[in-house]
Amino acid sequence: MLLVSYVREDEVRRLGVQDQDAVLDVAALAAAHGVPLPGLGEAPASVREAIEAGPELLVRLRELLAAPLPDGVRLPLSAVRLRAPLRPGKVVGVGLNYTEHVAESARTLDTDRELPQRPVLFSKPATAVTGPGEPIWHNGELTAQLDWECELAVVIGKTARRVRPEDALDHVFGYSIVNDISARDQRRGGQWFFSKGQDSYAPLGPAVRTADTVPDPQNLDLLLKVNGEVKQKGNTRHMLFRIPELIADISSGMTLEPGDVIATGSPAGVGASFTPQQFLTPGDVVEASIESIGTLRNPVVDAREAGAERG
Structure with a gap:
């Protein structure tokens, strides 16, 4: 459903x-x-x-x-x-969760070349969430490196606290798409919160597919296009840390509540990985698609046009 x-x-x-x-x-x-x-x-x-x-x-x-x-x-x-299907209480992001993305990030973003031994976690505020068709704001005073990341979003349905991996999927309500927008040049002292947490940096939707209609969330194709050109193509089976491991790790010290969202990481093909690097600018259109969920389409708009109310 x-x-x-x-x-x-x-x-x-x-x-x-x-x-x-x-x-x-x-x-x-x-x-x-x-x-x-x-x-x-x-x-x-x-x-x-x-x-x-x-x-x-x-x-x-x-x-x-x-x-x-x-x-x-x-x-x-x-x-x-x-519109965005829901406003999460919190969005927990997972970085460097696909092997090829680890390699490209080490090459272009100065991250560690070694595969992480535990999930790399960060957060996005609820104010970053925007819905299908709504703008991704490009603020030229803050970034010249606005980047995309197509990710499977796990929507929590039942409170999860110190959950075992084998029980983790019982706490999932469903799955959606999140585009983990990042201002690559706004990482501060290695911290990602401002880089990834600005307004409109978490497009979410277009729907939530209930967990009972997703036979295997670890076998879903992901695709991202910019202006109709394919930039990312992957499958959730290539995650380093699978969804049960992520829920168990996060809930070991942080309560996941109904309506919270986990953004499970991006496959290879982010804009920073290209030679020369490719970043979003006003006028671009980004389409993030995941099998059986749909396509999340958002235009990139100059932040000076930010007078319209966002939902």
Whole structure:
């Protein structure tokens, strides 16, 4: 099941289920059947609310989706605008989690050539999150090296504290896409927070695919294009630290809460790795795609045009 947050002309956020080229409004679906959905209010707006409602919600929602669809529930994708599916409590990033990316980073970004022995972790604030179609802000006063990284996002569904690897996937609600945008020239004393945490530096979406419909999250193709040209191509099976190991490591000292997101690392092909190096500039369009989840498309916009409200 693909869950989305979307708006129509009234700009009111709503929770939906993506069904190929359409969105099914969750609140309208429940109202049409006269069946309240457990844990949800009358107008759910984001995947975060679906997570907090608990597992019974998805059971009931599947039952409704299996019945004939009432009129007015199905909306063409062309008639709505998708937003970030949720605003995470925290985004935990994982650096250097693909072998080839370790090599290219050592060559171009002065990181260690040796494979990490434990996950390399950093954070992004919730204010960095932006949605599909929304701008990645390019601030020329702060960076001339704005870079991309297509990553599988793990969305936590159940509190995880000191979790064993063999139990880790029980705490996953679903999977999405995050584009780990980085200002390479804003690393400070080896610290990545400002480089990776600025506003709009965590495009997220376009949907969250529930974990029960992802048979193997360690075998998903990843692809990133800039202006239609392929820059990254990989598969999650090449992660150095797999998802259960990441959850176990992070939760050993940091509680993962429902709605938190883990950005699991980038395959090779970041802009800094090219000769000459390639970085994002205003007017570019970045498309990050992951098998069975979709494509997260964002334009790069001059930060001086940042008057529009972001969600």
